[in-house]
Amino acid sequence: MSGTEDDEFVAFVAARGTSLLRVAYLACGDEGEAEDLLQTALERTYRNWDRVRRDNPEPYVRRVIVNTAISRARRRAILRIIPTHTPPESSARQADVDLRHVLMDTLRALPPRQRAVVVLRYWEDLSETQTAEILGCSAGTVKSQASKAIAKLRLVIGEESVKGVISNVHA
Amino acid sequence: MSTLEDGLRQIMADETERLHAAPDLADRVLRSSRRKTKRVRLTALAAAATVAAAVVPAYLVLGQDSTAVRGGETGGMVATSVTSQPDAASAAPEPPAIDDTPEPDPTATPDLGDLGDGRAFGHVRVGYLPEGLQWSHWSLDFGDRYTTSWNYDGDKNGFYCVQIYVYEGQAVQEVEERLRMHREVREGEEVTLGGRAGYLIRQGVGEDGGDGTPTVFVDMGGQRWAEVMFSPVYAKEFDDADAIARELRKVAEGLTAAA
Structure with missing residues (x-):
């Protein structure tokens, strides 16, 4: 070179x-x-x-x-x-652990492809098509993987916590 | 900002704010790339010199960055996975090293049970194995992917000579991704194995100064792929890369779906 x-x-x-x-x-x-x-x-x-x-x-x-x-x-x-599907222990939340950490931990625990979709879509702000190109799959797959990932994050931390996370972000 | 997605975006920004690339990153990449290129070239040179002299030395030491090459042993820990590397003897000293395979945890990993002679495991039957090998009594079973190996002494804690990894259903995606990356950087070659599509490659060249793991992938049909690997040390028992490829292909061609 x-x-x-x-x-x-x-x-x-x-x-x-x-x-x-x-x-x-x-x-x-x-x-x-x-x-x-x-x-x-x-x-x-x-x-x-x-x-x-x-x-x-x-x-x-x-x-x-x-x-x-x-x-x-x-x-x-x-x-x-x-175990990628195990929610955080309830005692952790009772101990008022920062929900942002819970969310990051949950993100880490997502299946790798779903995590990649989240990173590319919501961190890199790539479109579904661009994300699909990088991952070598269809835009439909990206869409469904993103949807599953978000649903899992929402489920694991709970609706109430989602509000907490969002208000923390605002703070 | 009102959605989880927006919150997530902000959290990721906060989480990574403290991270900065090392100032010497580019220098490290350049140094490492040059070192690996040099090592691969030296290995190829050593192989050529060995053939020319028609002598197999006990070992060759070719300098600071080169590989110690022992003859006449089998070995190398069982490869649980690997990625792309070119043949050391090929002209282009292509890439290294995305191999970061951790050791399997025997307490947490299910296995395939007693396989007898190991010729049938999961949904696959092994029609051909090189002479003198026996089942190692080692296996891993993850449902849609499973693997076992063969060596000389049948010791599950010993080294492997031949390992076969089978991927089924969704797991096939992983193989396809790996092959896509190999093809993207023009590593390996397309082969036909008894009428089935396959891909021949030497993975992990340059890793730890090694010559890599000779591997052939074969599409067994019905959403099933097999990855046949010779350990780097076992591969040294063959005369040359062609002989290794011939044996690998025979093993792959002999793989059939178990009844």
Whole structure:
């Protein structure tokens, strides 16, 4: 790779690294893993930089991040059998634990594909079509996955808590 | 702001506000990429040199970033999953390393029970295995995906030589995603296995200085895929990449749906 291309790559990472790190964090739910996920995605991007650089490289990196996060989470879920549907213990709420944390924990516990849909739709503000392109599925699937994810979040934290979360956000 | 979606959006923004990419991130990526490229090239060079000399040394050490290559052992812990890597001997020293597989937790994971000789497990029958292998007494069963392996001594705590992972129903999506990513970066090759579609690839090249895991995926039809893997160390028992591919293909071709 030429020095110019390396410079372009470095400039891209400097400009978009933080934004991509945040996507990685939301996709995997762990700060340390997010850093590793981002580095892995950027290494893959760098190897294909001569092709990727011609268009906007960010969607490519984002796609690698999200798909890698899904792939890793699935393997881990397979091996650990994480109960993704278990609601937080009632004692936690009684202890007045911050509902925002409950919501983030619930987000982390979503099946990886649903979590990815939530991140891409509501954090990245991508359309259903754009999200579908990244995940390699139909827009209908994105719609149904988003709907299921939101319903699950709503169910787990409860209608009353939803109001609490929203008012916390306003506060 | 009045919906859960809006609240979620704000919470995600708050949650990530403190995160910032490390200032040396780009440098680390460049260094790591160059190191891995160099390592793959050295490995390919070593393989070529070995063939040319027609000698199999006990081991080769090729420098700081190279791989120690032992001959004549089987081994490598059972691969529970892997991702894309090219063949070390191919021209393009393609990508590394999305392999972060944790060790299986034996206390939490169901298995397939006593499989006897291991030739039939789940909904699959194994028609062909390389000579000298026996069922390892190890398996995992997750319902829509399950796996087992074979080695020389039948020790469930030992190393594997051949592992087969079967994906069914919804789990097939995972295989399709992985194959899509492999194809996207032009890793591996499309193959036909007894009239069935397949994909031949060496996964995990460069991981921990290794030569990767020779793998073939086969579409068994009826929403079922199988992933046949040779452990990196077992693969060294074969003369070359062609011999490995031939054996992998025979195993894949011999897979049939159990009655």
